[in-house]
Amino acid sequence: MLRSIGRQWRCSAAFQCATFQTAPSGGGRANSSGVPAQQRQQQQQQAQEQQQQHEQLLQIDEEVARLLALKAKLGGDAAPANQKFTLKTPKGTRDYAPQQMTLRQGVLDKIVQVFKRHGGEAIDTPVFELKEVLTGKYGEDSKLIYDLKDQGGEILSMRYDLTVPLARYLAMNKISSIKRYHIAKVYRRDNPAMTKGRYREFYQCDFDIAGTYDPMLADAECVKIVSEILDTLDIGEYVIKLNHRQLLDGMFQACGVPADSFRTICSAVDKLDKSPWADVRKEMVEEKGLDEAAADRIGEYVRLSGGAELVEQLLVDEKLKAVPNAVKGLEGMQLLLKYCSIFGLEKRVSFDLSLARGLDYYTGVIYEGVLKGESAAVASPAKSSQQNGEQTNEPATVGSVAGGGRYDNLVGMFDPRGKAVPCVGVSIGVERIFSVLEARAAASGLKLRTSDVEVYVASAHKGLHEQRLKVLNQLWDAGVKAEHSYKLNPKLLVQLQHCEEHQIPLVVVLGDAELAQGVVKLREVTTRQETNVKLEDLAAEIRRRQQAA
C-alpha cells in the first residue's frame, strides 16, 4: 500500500477519497442490441471495470510521481551522504582540544579563586538577549553585535559583553547591591586576529561591585583583583593603566571639544593603544570634524602618564582647574591612587591620560591591565590560524588583558523609573591570557595531562574482558579513576604503551594464574615495579599509592 513518503507530508483529501474498489458502479438494465440482456450486461460491466481499473492505475501512477517528486523536494532534510562544504568552525571561533581545555580550566580556576577571595557570588544569564536590551549601549561598536534571524517571536541578539546583561539582571530583579562574578562567552563580529587571542567568540571573566558606596573603595578593590589575578597567573610583567571618564570629559572641555562630541572624540583617543597619535589626530579632525587646535591640545595631554605627582601637577594646570569635571576626575584619581598604594600596588598602576576605553557606558574610573615587553609577545600558533583562514603576518603580541571601569547610569537605563544602581567592575581578557600561556606551553614542549586516570586495568592474555569489567566496577564504586581497553583481547604491550602515552601512573594486570589466587599485579608505569595485591585490597592500595605520590 501507498503510505506517506517524506516527513511533513500528509495524504491529500483527493487521494484519500479514491476508493480503488472493483464493484460495478453503473446500472443493470438491458439495452436494445441483439445480444442477450445478461451477456450484454456482463460485457458492459467488464468494460466498465477495465476502464475503472485503468483510471485507478493512472491515478496511482500520478500520485506516485507526485509523492516521489515531493520526496526529492523534502530530501533537503534527509541526511546527505558526504558533506561537500569545507569543514571548519565559524570565522573567528575555535574548538578547544583537551590540551587547551586543561590549560583553560587551570586559568579559570585560579581566576575564580581570586573572585571568591573577594566575596564574589556567581550568576549566569542567557547567551542572547532581547535586541532592545543591547540597543544604545555600545556606541560605535553596536555594529559588531550578532543578531539572530527573525524566526517568528522575539528579536534577539547575542550578548556583546557581560556588563549589559548584569545591568538588565539587576534592574529586572530590583537588586540594589551585589558583588558578582560571571564567566561566560561573549560575541563580537569584529575582525578576528587569532594569533593575538582576538576572537569573535571569546570568554570574559567579569567581577563587578554594584551598590551605593563611598568613593573609590570598590573601585580600588577591582584594581587589586586584576593585580592578584595577573600575579597568580604568572604571565609576566604588567601595568594597570588608570584614568577617569570625568577627567577625560573635563580635559575635552578644556581643549575646546563641544560637549556632544565628547564620546566620539573619546572613541578616537581609545585607538591610541593600536594607532600612532598622527592617525588618531587625523580621525578627530578629518572624520569627526574637530578643530585642529583642539586636537593638538588633546595631543599634549594624552602623552602624559605617571602617579600621584601627575595628579598634583594637573590639579594646578590652568586649563583643567577651570573645568569642574576635570577637577572632580583628578580628585577621584587622587583617592584611587591612595587606596591602590595601601593595597601595595604603587608599582603596578599608572595614571595614563591616553586611556579612554571604547564603551559608552563608563562614567567614572576606567582601567586596563596591559602586558609589558616580552610578556606580550606570543609565538604564532600558525596552524590554527591557517585553518580558519586568517592572516598571520602581523606581529603576534597581546596587549590588554584586563579592562573595566565605573558605570553608574547603566542599570538606571533599564529601570522603568530610572532608579540608578552605581556599578564598578573589571573584565579579564582570558583568551589573550590563554594565547600567552599556550605559546609558552608549546615552546616548553611539556605535554599537559588531559585526563586524571589513576589506574589502567589490563589483560595479560585473552579471555579476561569480563574479569576486567568486574575489577573496574569495584574500582569505580570505590571512587578510583580507572579505564581499560574497549577491545575484548588487547595486546599487553599496546595496553602498557597507552599508559605511558597518557601518563597513567598505575596498571592493574589481570592474569588467570593470579586471579586463581585472588590477587592481581599492580604495576608502576614509570619504574615498572610490580607487586601482587589482593583483589579486595586493590582500591585501598591504589588510594594509598596516590596519596604517597
Place this chain on the structure above:
Amino acid sequence: MLRSIGRQWRCSAAFQCATFQTAPSGGGRANSSGVPAQQRQQQQQQAQEQQQQHEQLLQIDEEVARLLALKAKLGGDAAPANQKFTLKTPKGTRDYAPQQMTLRQGVLDKIVQVFKRHGGEAIDTPVFELKEVLTGKYGEDSKLIYDLKDQGGEILSMRYDLTVPLARYLAMNKISSIKRYHIAKVYRRDNPAMTKGRYREFYQCDFDIAGTYDPMLADAECVKIVSEILDTLDIGEYVIKLNHRQLLDGMFQACGVPADSFRTICSAVDKLDKSPWADVRKEMVEEKGLDEAAADRIGEYVRLSGGAELVEQLLVDEKLKAVPNAVKGLEGMQLLLKYCSIFGLEKRVSFDLSLARGLDYYTGVIYEGVLKGESAAVASPAKSSQQNGEQTNEPATVGSVAGGGRYDNLVGMFDPRGKAVPCVGVSIGVERIFSVLEARAAASGLKLRTSDVEVYVASAHKGLHEQRLKVLNQLWDAGVKAEHSYKLNPKLLVQLQHCEEHQIPLVVVLGDAELAQGVVKLREVTTRQETNVKLEDLAAEIRRRQQAA
C-alpha cells in the same frame, strides 16, 4: 563653532564652504546720489555687512535645525532615557541567581567527577556552527534550530546538541578515538515548559566514547556512568531504559512498515513517554499513512519491557526471528544486559521496546534515564514561570534526565571520504535535575551559602577605613577570603548583621584602642565569642580556625 553632531555624520560639503567672514565682498566705487562718496560707500558697506550677517545667521539657524533633526534621527543609537519594553529574558530562557548557581555548580562538579573517573577529557566547541553542519542531522526536530541573521559572511546556526559538533570536531581533526566530555549550553526553539525544566537554552553534559571497539563494552560503560551520576546526585529512584535501533527497525519490518517510513514511525513511537498509545497510533495511521494492522502489531511490541528473559522470549518470536536486523538488535541487547549485570545494574536497567529516541542519527543501542514516581514530581517554581509568561497549569513532573545511544555513521557524514568513527554516548539532562533539586531546596527552606567569605573586616567606630584596607590587603595576600563594607563609616551593628545574613563565620573588629596595641578582635559570629589577636598572627589564626571548623 558648529561641529558634527551624532556619530556617523560628517559635515556636508555645502556647509563646509560657508565661510562666515564679515569682510565686505562688494566693490568700493562711488554712486551718483548727493551723499559724499566715502559716506555712501560706508553706508552701503554697512548694509551689505548687515545683510550678509543676516544671511549667515539664517544659514546657521537652518544648519542647526538640520543637524538637530539629524541628531534626533541618529538618536536610535544613542542611549535612550528609560527603556519602554518589558524587562525579561528571551522566551524559554532564564537567569541563574547566586543560589541557583551554587546548586548548579555543585551538580556539575559531581557530574565532572564521574566523567573523570571514567577517563574523560574535556573539549569545547563554538556555540554556533556553519548551518550546513547541522543540516540533515535531526530529522523532524530540524525546525527547532535557531538560525543567526545573515549579516554578510557565513550562514550560522546555534548548536542543537553537543553530539553533532563532536562529530564535526572528530572529522575535521581526523581523530579516530577519544573519550570526551563536554558541558555546555544548547539551543532549541521548542515549546518551553519551565516548570518541568524544559528550556530553549539549556545545559547538556555529554560523555561520548569514539573509536572502533568490540561490541557493547563502551556502550555498557555509558550506562554505568548514567547510573553513577544519578546515584551521586541522590535525586531518588530511577530506571535506565534500554533499547536498540536495529531491533526497532527489525520490529518495524516484522510489523510491515515500509523501510522508508522507519524513521518517521520511530519518531511517533518516541512520543509514547508523553502521549498514550491511542494518540501515537492515530499519528501513525492518520498523519503518517501507516496501515492500521501494522500499527496494531507495533502496539503489541511497544508495551513490552523487562530484562534478559524478555530478550530470550523475543529471540524465539516468530515474526522477529525472521528479520536479521531484529535478531542482531536482540543479540546486542543480550550482551549489553550481561555487561550491565557485571556492573551491578540489573535492578537499574529495563529493556523497553517503547524507547525510540527522537534523533535520526542513532544506529545501535539507545538509552534513557527516567525518574520514577515521586522523584519526578517538582513543586512549581511559579514565580520564574510567570516572569517568563509560560503556562504553569500542567502537572509539574520531570521524566527523562539522561539519554543517549550509539551513532556509528555521524562522523562519516562529515568526512570527505566517508571514513566512519563509531561513537556511543550519553547526555545528562541537568536542567531537569536542577529543577528537582531546586524544588527540594525550596521545600526544605535551607538557604545555601552563595559566597565563600571566611572573614569580614569591620570598623568599631568612625575613621578606620584605611586601617580596614590594610588588614584586608594582608588577609588577601595570605589567601584568606575576606570582605568589608564599602562605606567609610558603617555602623557596627549593620556590619555584624551582614555577617549573620551571609553566614560569614568570623569577623575582625578594628578599634583604635586595640590597634594601638597592635591587636584586633576576632569574633565568631555564631557564638559571639571574641579574642584579641596580634595583627601579624591574624591570617594564620583565621586559617587555624577554618581548619578546625
